[in-house]
Amino acid sequence: xxxxxxxxxxxxxxxxxxxxxxxxxxxxxxxxxxxxxxxxxxxxxxxxxxxxxxxxxxxxxxxxxxxxxxxxxxxxxxxxxxxxxxxxxxxxxxxxxxxxxxxxxxxxxxxxxxxxxxxxxxxxxxxxxxxxxxxxxxxxxxxxxxxxxxxxxxxxxxxxxxxxxxxxxxxxxxxxxxxxxxxxxxxxxxxxxxxxxxxxxxxxxxxxxxxxxxxxxxxxxxxxxxxxxxxxxxxxxxxxxxxxxxxxxxxxxxxxxxxxxxxxxxxxxxxxxxxxxxxxxxxxxxxxxxxxxxxxxxxxxxxxxxxxxxxxxxxxxxxxxxxxxxxxxxxxxxxxxxxxxxxxxxxxxxxxxxxxxxx
Amino acid sequence: xxxxxxxxxxxxxxxxxxxxxxxxxxxxxxxxxxxxxxxxxxxxxxxxxxxxxxxxxxxxxxxxxxxxxxxxxxxxxxxxxxxxxxxxxxxxxxxxxxxxxxxxxxxxxxxxxxxxxxxxxxxxxxxxxxxxxxxxxxxxxxxxxxxxxxxxxxxxxxxxxxxxxxxxxxxxxxxxxxxxxxxxxxxxxxxxxxxxxxxxxxxxxxxxxxxxxxxxxxxxxxxxxxxxxxxxxxxxxxxxxxxxxxxxxxxxxxxxxxxxxxxxxxxxxxxxxxxxxxxxxxxxxxxxxxxxxxxxxxxxxxxxxxxxxxxxxxxxxxxxxxxxxxxxxxxxxxxxxxxxxxxxxxxxxxxxxxxxxxx
Numbered sequence: 001x002x003x004x005x006x007x008x009x010x011x012x013x014x015x016x017x018x019x020x021x022x023x024x025x026x027x028x029x030x031x032x033x034x035x036x037x038x039x040x041x042x043x044x045x046x047x048x049x050x051x052x053x054x055x056x057x058x059x060x061x062x063x064x065x066x067x068x069x070x071x072x073x074x075x076x077x078x079x080x081x082x083x084x085x086x087x088x089x090x091x092x093x094x095x096x097x098x099x100x101x102x103x104x105x106x107x108x109x110x111x112x113x114x115x116x117x118x119x120x121x122x123x124x125x126x127x128x129x130x131x132x133x134x135x136x137x138x139x140x141x142x143x144x145x146x147x148x149x150x151x152x153x154x155x156x157x158x159x160x161x162x163x164x165x166x167x168x169x170x171x172x173x174x175x176x177x178x179x180x181x182x183x184x185x186x187x188x189x190x191x192x193x194x195x196x197x198x199x200x201x202x203x204x205x206x207x208x209x210x211x212x213x214x215x216x217x218x219x220x221x222x223x224x225x226x227x228x229x230x231x232x233x234x235x236x237x238x239x240x241x242x243x244x245x246x247x248x249x250x251x252x253x254x255x256x257x258x259x260x261x262x263x264x265x266x267x268x269x270x271x272x273x274x275x276x277x278x279x280x281x282x283x284x285x286x287x288x289x290x291x292x293x294x295x296x297x298x299x300x301x302x303x304x305x306x307x308x309x310x311x312x313x314x315x316x317x318x319x320x321x322x323x324x325x326x327x328x329x330x331x332x333x334x335x336x337x338x339x340x341x342x343x344x345x346x347x348x349x350x351x352x353x354x355x356x357x358x359x
Numbered sequence: 360x361x362x363x364x365x366x367x368x369x370x371x372x373x374x375x376x377x378x379x380x381x382x383x384x385x386x387x388x389x390x391x392x393x394x395x396x397x398x399x400x401x402x403x404x405x406x407x408x409x410x411x412x413x414x415x416x417x418x419x420x421x422x423x424x425x426x427x428x429x430x431x432x433x434x435x436x437x438x439x440x441x442x443x444x445x446x447x448x449x450x451x452x453x454x455x456x457x458x459x460x461x462x463x464x465x466x467x468x469x470x471x472x473x474x475x476x477x478x479x480x481x482x483x484x485x486x487x488x489x490x491x492x493x494x495x496x497x498x499x500x501x502x503x504x505x506x507x508x509x510x511x512x513x514x515x516x517x518x519x520x521x522x523x524x525x526x527x528x529x530x531x532x533x534x535x536x537x538x539x540x541x542x543x544x545x546x547x548x549x550x551x552x553x554x555x556x557x558x559x560x561x562x563x564x565x566x567x568x569x570x571x572x573x574x575x576x577x578x579x580x581x582x583x584x585x586x587x588x589x590x591x592x593x594x595x596x597x598x599x600x601x602x603x604x605x606x607x608x609x610x611x612x613x614x615x616x617x618x619x620x621x622x623x624x625x626x627x628x629x630x631x632x633x634x635x636x637x638x639x640x641x642x643x644x645x646x647x648x649x650x651x652x653x654x655x656x657x658x659x660x661x662x663x664x665x666x667x668x669x670x671x672x673x674x675x676x677x678x679x680x681x682x683x684x685x686x687x688x689x690x691x692x693x694x695x696x697x698x699x700x701x702x703x704x705x706x707x708x709x710x711x712x713x714x715x716x717x718x
Contacts, residue, residue, distance in 0.1 A: 084476060084643075084644050084645065085474070085475055085476025085477070085641065085644065086445060086446070086474070086475045086476065087445070087446040087475040087476050087477050088475075088476030088477055088640070088641075088644040090644065090645045115444070115445070116444055116445045116446040116447075116475065117443060117444025117445065117446050117447030117479065118444070118446050118447055118477055118479050118638075120476065120477050120640065120644065122644055122645050124645065145605070145610070158662070158665055158667075158673045159673070159674070160667050160668055160669070160671055160673060160674075161665050161666065161667050161668070161673050162665075162666040162667060162668060163665070163666060165661070165662055165665055165673070171599070173602045173605075175605050175609075183601075183605070185598045185599070185601070185602050187595050187598060187599075191592070217666075217668065232591075232592030232595045232596075233550070233591030233592030233595065233596055236546050236591045236592065236596070237591075237592055237595070239544045239546060239676040240530070240544070240546075240599075242542075242544070242662075242675060242676060243532045243544050243676075245658070246504070246532075246534050246542070246655070246658075249658075250534075250651060250654045250655055250658060251504070251640075251642070251644060251645060251646075251651065252645050252646075253645050253646040253650070253654075256654070256658050257658060257661055257662070258661075279477075279638075281447070281479065281610075282444065282447075283610070284443075285443050285444065285447040285449065285479065285481055285610060286443065286449045286481050286483065286610060286611050286612050287610075287611075287612040291612070292609060292610065295609045295612075295615070296605070296609055299604070299605075299608075299609060299615050299616060302524070302616055302617075303517070303524055303601075303616070306517055306520050306521075306522065306524055307520065307521040307522060307576075308517075308519050308520050308521060309519055309520070309521060309576065310519070312519055314517045314518070314519060314520045314524070315518070315519075316598075316601060317598040317601060317602075
């Protein structure tokens with residue numbers, strides 16, 4: 001349930017989804033990504049932007065291209081998947097792009113779930129995977145229930161602490177239903193994600209009250225002074241973040257806490273060794289798959305009809321993103337000036353034109 | 360990470376843990392519970408009180424005894440466990456006590472995890488299970504990672520809504536470590552649990568700001584007017600609650616949302632058909648079990664040494680409860696006057712004396 005960024009919605013630069021995808025594919029091809037990685041990263045970034053999750057969308061492309069060219073991320077990984085128990089596998093991602101590792105992992109997890117009822121795939125040596133919904137929705141659209149977790153840089157202010165220990169470690173959970181697109185919860189355990197803070201920094205805009213802290217652990221609204229983010233629900237968000245760290249850092253044998261190489265400060269030629277964790281389940285562990293889908297739909301319909309305070313009906317996780325995607329698929333995806341500038345300069349470098357909808 | 364209730368800590372009524380357990384066993388025996396149920400409920404309630412989670416501890420005993428005598432809960436359930444996939448089982452709990460169903464379920468889940476790497480047990484026809492930590496810790500103490508979820512009465516104010524739809528559906532996650540007692544996150548998805556609100560009601564005390572809403576969905580501090588609880592982290596807690604409902608209500612084929620029979624308002628002779636969901640994993644899906652335990656311990660030690668604001672060191676989920684248990688094991692468990700009155704009257708009814716530590 002990453003919040004839709006309002007900051008870009010009124011801007012006049014827009015691009016059609018298919019044109020945005022084509023641009024990504026061509027750029028990532030020139031950056032040396034193999035077919036699977038190129039497809040995974042393109043889908044991950046472009047779909048996040050389509051769904052209104054601009055913090056985890058195409059604004060990351062320039063950084064991702066630099067990651068490939070500098071050697072931090074492996075554009076042509078040799079994945080090594082090993083089944084360690086009948087329902088558990090370990091994917092060594094060979095420092096792949098996070099989306100690429102994630103899509104590969106969730107494909108293995110679906111295969112396990114198909115016969116076992118549930119499949120776990122723990123990923124080592126991965127990297128930033130963007131919005132975890134990209135992976136979870138891939139499974140939900142094929143009729144599976146999916147959990148997706150990733151660890152991230154140490155950026156979450158510890159409860160009662162002066163600095164961060166855990167990351168903004170997100171929790172993602174996607175579930176198919178009869179008529180509507182899948183239900184999808186995708187939330188950072190911080191109040192706002194770090195990539196949203198970066199948008200504020202880029203645009204020199206004050207942060208909302210109570211979402212970030214400075215180097216001494218004191219609240220700040222200045223995005224340039226912010227060193228950590230406040231957990232959602234105070235000690236509960238902090239607790240959930242530690243849960244994700246256990247799954248992604250300890251279980252996978254990767255780093256944890258302040259030892260994780262930071263996304264934007266770590267040398268660009270060194271891999272980050274990020275851990276991810278996926279669990280996929282069949283829907284028919286107790287009831288039939290069709291009954292499950294019907295009940296998910298019935299719950300969705302009931303929730304939408306609950307009494308509400310203003311003109312906005314009660315929503316379920318993912319409703320906002322489904323609505324944004326429907327609008328943006330028709331009207332195009334709005335891009336702010338900084339992103340257009342970045343993408344155009346990337347296009348110039350690789351001789352790929354960015355085809356905007358001109359007003 | 361259910362918060363420790365401060366309201367009882369200064370009271371002079373105290374009871375030794377072993378005496379409290381004996382009292383529970385004798386009472387529950389007279390109430391007709393079979394050996395497994397009696398042991399499960401005794402452990403669940405008494406350990407919650409020992410760990411400082413008074414909202415989910417022995418204050419529930421009188422209600423539980425009424426549930427057995429009235430026919431709502433089955434004191435001698437015939438559990439029906441069926442493996443539906445190699446790593447997934449369904450436990451029909453025959454309207455057992457929630458603790459009894461939960462302990463049985465997590466035992467099956469451990470058995471599955473042992474050979475499969477992960478085991479899921481979905482429970483139908485269960486009831487209130489108290490603190491989910493009771494079940495998760497049972498697995499963590501045997502060296503497993505455990506998730507435990509339960510649905511509950513519709514009591515959580517929907518985000519932007521005028522009334523509740525989902526319950527205060529808790530998330531529990533327990534993990535073993537080398538030296539210390541297991542890590543254990545156990546949190547309601549509301550800011551405070553309903554059973555804490557009931558303590559305020561009983562003692563006629565105002566609620567904190569912004570934790571509860573009245574029948575129109577407006578904030579109230581009056582516990583007698585409160586009809587719903589605010590989700591932790593606003594829409595994120597609401598989203599997490601819906602996730603738990605999918606696992607416990609939809610997956611298990613039970614009720615969901617406003618259709619769930621309420622704990623305190625539903626006729627006492629009718630079962631509530633509550634769903635629960637357990638996932639248990641081995642720790643050695645990627646690294647060895649000993650390396651996992653060492654790293655959990657290293658993470659714990661690092662967190663405890665992080666810089667903090669006041670005299671309280673940085674904690675991990677469960678630290679507060681571990682500390683409370685250590686103190687209460689020596690000094691006895693404090694009970695407020697209302698609980699002592701309730702337990703003594705129950706004792707009088709069944710001719711079982713309540714042996715307090717007299718000051």
